[in-house]
Amino acid sequence: MKAPLSLLSSLLGAVLALAPVSSAWACATCACGDPTLMSMGTEQPFSGRLRFSSTLRGWGHTVGQDNVDALRLREARMDVAVAYAPLPWLFLSATLPLQAREVRSVSLARERGWGVGDVELTAKAFLYQDRAFSADHLFSVLVGVKLPTAPKLRLEDGTLMDLDTQLGSGSVDPLAGIAYQHFRGSWSFLASATGFLPTRGILGYRAGASVRTTMAAQYQPAERWALRLGLDGRIEAASDIDGEKEENGGGVIGYASPDVLFSPRMDLVVAAGVRVPFFNRLRGRVAPTPIAMLSVAYDL
Template identity: 60%
Template sequence: MWKIRLALAALAPLLLLMPREALACATCACGDPTLTSMGTEQPFAGRLRLATQVRAWSLASGQPRVDNLDLRELRMDLSVAYAPVPWLFLSVTAPLQARSVQDVSLAREGGWGLGDMEVGARFFLFRDREFSANHLVSVLVGSRLPTSVTQTARGLPLSLDAQLGTGSWDPFLGLSYTAYAGDWSFIASATGYLPTRGREDFRAGPSVLSTLAAQFQPSPTWALRLAVDGRVEGESNQAGVRDEVGSGAIAYVSPDVLFSPVTDVVVQLGVRVPVFNQLRGNVRPTPILQAALVHDL
């Protein structure tokens, strides 16, 4: 027995000198200490991110006591993103939703379950340097998928407003630019959606979503972010009948706080406050409350 122990003792220094796979946090791997939400991170080969985001929102449309409609939704997005190579991020998002609609007669309907999933691929076309880039330009392509099932009540389909998705293929194309300057970072992005026909021959209007954001991070563990989020949407169409309700333009001011309680974990808390509303149909949105958790594996 003592011979075995002596042999192991002699081998111990050699085992310590053997090369092993290096493990590093996401910040070390990309050279960027910026706390980022899902979809705004710097890429490196093998980066894997998991995220969940919860949003609570509501809106009213129509004339009070005439054709008013109140819609409320609680939504949780489960996302995974993976970079097989440094210039490509692949992502999948699955929304879990609970939605209710109440019309002017106080009749209420609602549903819950899986909404329309989204798949995307982000291609990084330009970076000023391979490690700890200061400037990034990327293109996003993908589509929403018709994964939501038709919600029913007593065997009959709910109204389109109460459904969790349109049940259509909605391709999208986006462009974004990100800059890093010390404690500050900036992002500008725009993404256009071109929906196809889905449930009940409904086709949502084409839309463009845009974001301008600035983030100040004085510490490795927390940051403040302020964004202006906008949406421009065209008229929808159902069975050849045009509907302008919800079309037009709207903009939100979105303050957020991000903090990292442990390495490779980012928590984001914020609110989106509507400050410009030119949506047709007397649409009156409330602020959107949101919270997110991102984990790099």
């Protein structure tokens, strides 16, 4: 029996030696050399990386004065995204939102809308990393565009629903940003800024130009879970309709963003958290709610 077993072992070794090797077949941690659990959009690159994700958010705000002209908006949103790295330094991604929205006025009149929102396409290029494998420092730039893929929602008589009920802006909105990431043992850090320059869209509406920022620190004491704390900010100009500025909106708002990340199995990352508004300097009367978030990301 010894000779057949030896021959079988030799043949098996030869097959494995001749088999094609692709980093895309390996686990994501093995391929990029870093075991840090990362949510969608913050992962380390390697050629052939393919990642799918789904993110659920629940949020809302109230605009205007209570018992006078208050308008309450509530939305549940699921973003379905895919990201692919055709090159070790380039990530291409697409995000499709599915939304359900309700708007209620002070008179208790309601409008509801649901369906597909505006698709966002981005390309992220890593311009610098201190080493190709298990990098400690990453610097990247981002360019993209939001496309008017959401349908125009109408009432039964064919008239368009209010702007607040619409799921998309009806505009083509370019965006660009920069990001820096640092990995140091059980800790990782992120700083990013992304600018948006909306164009005019549905019903003459144009959202104000804005910059969104993130500063976050993450501690990962074990292989399967991590804690993340971020500060998210938004600076935006006032929106307008046919050149007339809206009274409510525009200004500065900041959120405290604690998250828990968990990996129940290889290449699967689940994140849950909340975005709590702690600094509100928006013009007029805008009262945002906390934003609840749950996401799942999987590498193939």
